[in-house]
Amino acid sequence: MKKVQELVSFMDESSKREEAVDISRASFITTLNIISNILFSVDLGSYSSEKSNGFQDSVIGAMEAAGSPDLANFFPFLEFLNLQGNTKRMKFCTYKLFKVFREFLDIKTADKSLRNDPKFDSNRDILDALLDLTVGEEAELDYNDIEHLLLDMFVGGTDTNSSTLEWAMAELLTNPATMAKAPTEIEQMLGLNGFVQEPDISELPYIQAIVKETFRLHPPVPFLLLREAETDVEIFGYFVPKDAQVLVNVWAIGRDPGVWENPTRFEPERFLGKEIDVKGKNYELTPFGAGRRICPGLPLAVKMVSLMLVSLFYTFDWKLPNAVDMD
Numbered sequence: 001m002k003k004v005q006e007l008v009s010f011m012d013e014s015s016k017r018e019e020a021v022d023i024s025r026a027s028f029i030t031t032l033n034i035i036s037n038i039l040f041s042v043d044l045g046s047y048s049s050e051k052s053n054g055f056q057d058s059v060i061g062a063m064e065a066a067g068s069p070d071l072a073n074f075f076p077f078l079e080f081l082n083l084q085g086n087t088k089r090m091k092f093c094t095y096k097l098f099k100v101f102r103e104f105l106d107i108k109t110a111d112k113s114l115r116n117d118p119k120f121d122s123n124r125d126i127l128d129a130l131l132d133l134t135v136g137e138e139a140e141l142d143y144n145d146i147e148h149l150l151l152d153m154f155v156g157g158t159d160t161n162s163s164t165l166e167w168a169m170a171e172l173l174t175n176p177a178t179m180a181k182a183p184t185e186i187e188q189m190l191g192l193n194g195f196v197q198e199p200d201i202s203e204l205p206y207i208q209a210i211v212k213e214t215f216r217l218h219p220p221v222p223f224l225l226l227r228e229a230e231t232d233v234e235i236f237g238y239f240v241p242k243d244a245q246v247l248v249n250v251w252a253i254g255r256d257p258g259v260w261e262n263p264t265r266f267e268p269e270r271f272l273g274k275e276i277d278v279k280g281k282n283y284e285l286t287p288f289g290a291g292r293r294i295c296p297g298l299p300l301a302v303k304m305v306s307l308m309l310v311s312l313f314y315t316f317d318w319k320l321p322n323a324v325d326m327d
Helices: 002-016 023-040 054-067 076-081 086-110 126-132 143-157 159-173 176-190 198-203 205-217 250-254 298-315
Strands: 233-235 238-240
Touching: 002 023, 002 298, 023 054, 023 126, 023 143, 023 159, 023 298, 054 086, 054 143, 054 159, 086 126, 086 143, 126 143, 143 159, 159 176, 159 205, 159 298, 176 198, 176 205, 176 298, 198 205, 198 298, 205 250, 205 298
Parallel strands: none
Antiparallel strands: 233 238
16 A cells, blocks of 8 residues: 555656656556565665666566567467567566566575574565475475566566556546546545545445456456367367467457447446456456466456555546547
């Protein structure tokens, strides 16, 4: 919650200076700092462009390289040519990120006597807990495992959350009638001088509907992670051969007219009074996947997006700059 308050403070200062705000960048920095504090108990992002650091830039570079279309994905024999430079850029960015991760690992393990002290709180953050799993003959993890896990959390958890908030804001700003309902609901519950807390989200059904509608129209990624068939299998009349890679197009499902009425319209009301959620139980809305391998970041993502959205609409009035169109 503290990081969301810092976002609000940054927005307030920008407003007083009458400066336009880049929601995408501001929410990205907030998300980055939330994750880095959960993992390392430190901020790794800065709202000031003058203080932009290498870690922040490397996370952005890795995400852009991972998300860029690559001919080698369709024609594997071209991979060694690295025609678009995505592979080279990804290796460069991940090298820099791994270097930072290793520094944190070294700092945490430098004083072994302190970690062995019974009074030492070894679970101050996630990295402390992960390091506990590297100890002993039956250690479950090693440093390499931890470094790759940290990479997944930063690359998979920063841009996805900030882009969801950005889409939610964009849709609301271009739908004034819908946008007007959000602050009204918040003020009815909190009053004019309240303070947004995490438990408040469950008491704001329209805000929850806005978040779900954003995930429906603009899922964090258009395709879920690949799944590979272990054996030949037939599903609902479709034959899937062994070793076939299966992609689930959640973007198309969210816009399927056979599932949703007026699928291209941003209508949070469609979720009011319904039990549809994003936890993988309702296959028409699975932006995080489903089953045992559902995205482990789901709870944090929903909380972060909801808290940032509520805080921004409770604190500020919003409008698009002149002559700006979402398209």
